[in-house]
Amino acid sequence: MPESARTRTTYHVRMEQRITLVTLGVSDLGRAKRFYEALGWSGQEVEETVFFQAGGIGIVLWHRDKLARDCGLEPSPPVPFGGIALAHNVRSDAEVDDLLRAVERAGGTITKPAARNAIGFYSSAFLDPDGHAWEIACNPSFTLAEDGSVTLPDFGGSGVRGARG
Amino acid sequence: MPESARTRTTYHVRMEQRITLVTLGVSDLGRAKRFYEALGWSGQEVEETVFFQAGGIGIVLWHRDKLARDCGLEPSPPVPFGGIALAHNVRSDAEVDDLLRAVERAGGTITKPAARNAIGFYSSAFLDPDGHAWEIACNPSFTLAEDGSVTLPDFGGSGVRGARG
Incomplete structure (x- = not known):
């Protein structure tokens, strides 16, 4: 295999240095939403989540155990x-x-x-x-x-x- | 007190809808740094922390127990x-x-x-x-x-x- 081809196959992925969403696992969605709203935040409730636009990222509230399972993890208490x-x-x-x-x-x-x-x-x-x-x-x-x-x-x-x- | 003065004293602070830093508590700073560097990240090591510029926020690695105490909390195992x-x-x-x-x-x-x-x-x-x-x-x-x-x-x-x- 010529050197150029070998170089092409050695493809190194680079993870961009950033976060898209920070999801906070919560036990009571309504209580968590009210807390951040009381601090002046305004979000969108979508099914069982609340999404806040936070600069260039999103902050999300979601049930703690569902978030754990969505990550392929066993839920564990706080x-x-x-x-x-x-x-x-x-x-x-x-x-x-x-x-x-x-x-x-x-x-x-x-x-x-x-x-x-x-x-x-x-x-x-x-x-x-x-x-x-x-x-x-x-x-x-x-x-x-x-x-x-x-x-x-x-x-x-x-x-x-x-x-x- | 006139209404206008009373209104002025009812000052409601609004928390801006954003995060400045996300600090990840780690048990081995060198290992954590090597992991993110292997994904292509580049940060600055400052004393016992590593800072990564991540878009408009910072991602920081710091010893887990020290981070807990800095938050006024008892350290607890992962x-x-x-x-x-x-x-x-x-x-x-x-x-x-x-x-x-x-x-x-x-x-x-x-x-x-x-x-x-x-x-x-x-x-x-x-x-x-x-x-x-x-x-x-x-x-x-x-x-x-x-x-x-x-x-x-x-x-x-x-x-x-x-x-x-």
């Missing part, structure tokens, strides 16, 4: 920490405080009160009614565009502190 | 299903197949082989080395832009089928 945290960065420390108050009014559980962390930025965390962890933070080193999209800084490989948030 | 699934939609059924082969080569675990589901679109699922669930799907009703961002269809409140994917 644990204190599910292994993933979603962060929502805002533009000022005051917005962090305001948003946490809104979360409490909506029925979320604050698990980390807002405070300046060791790295120097202001952050907090809460759980939604199904125990999904969200961090709310203002980290000025992460540039937020007008539309809410984030551009990560060039950390320069120098071990710059202040990365997470 | 379960068969962590409660969240990340979906990565592609543009053709063939891309689903190609990507699954790449996932297997990289050491991921296919939990749902690619198949046309009851709704009619082609989907599959895998776990990364830390058990985070990803769905790989081609659902033509979800419009993917050139940059990979997705625009959800207008489901029209009519119970249109074919929502998830």
Whole structure:
């Protein structure tokens, strides 16, 4: 086989560096929908799901056990920490405080009160009614565009502190 | 107090409908980094984290127990299903197949082989080395832009089928 043909058959797929949907498994769809609506979100209920357009991705609410089976997995009950945290960065420390108050009014559980962390930025965390962890933070080193999209800084490989948030 | 003043003090915060970062808790940072790099991703390692720019959001790898504590939560061991699934939609059924082969080569675990589901679109699922669930799907009703961002269809409140994917 000529070299060119061999090269063609060595086809390496590259997974694009992105997420299309984040689906949150919930035990009570109505309760979960009301929680995010109370925070000001507006979605579309379609059969047993709720779809929220979230910038260039979708956030979906769906029954936890059905989502597990759809992934070919055995359902399992929630644990204190599910292994993933979603962060929502805002533009000022005051917005962090305001948003946490809104979360409490909506029925979320604050698990980390807002405070300046060791790295120097202001952050907090809460759980939604199904125990999904969200961090709310203002980290000025992460540039937020007008539309809410984030551009990560060039950390320069120098071990710059202040990365997470 | 005049009505106008009272209205001004009733300030309702609205959470923007978006995510800034998705942080995946991992038990072995090097292994997790190698997995996503084997799929073609390129990130920045900063102290004990790896940051990937993923469209308008960031995907972060961080030690699972440290992430839990940073959220004010007790660490807990992984379960068969962590409660969240990340979906990565592609543009053709063939891309689903190609990507699954790449996932297997990289050491991921296919939990749902690619198949046309009851709704009619082609989907599959895998776990990364830390058990985070990803769905790989081609659902033509979800419009993917050139940059990979997705625009959800207008489901029209009519119970249109074919929502998830």
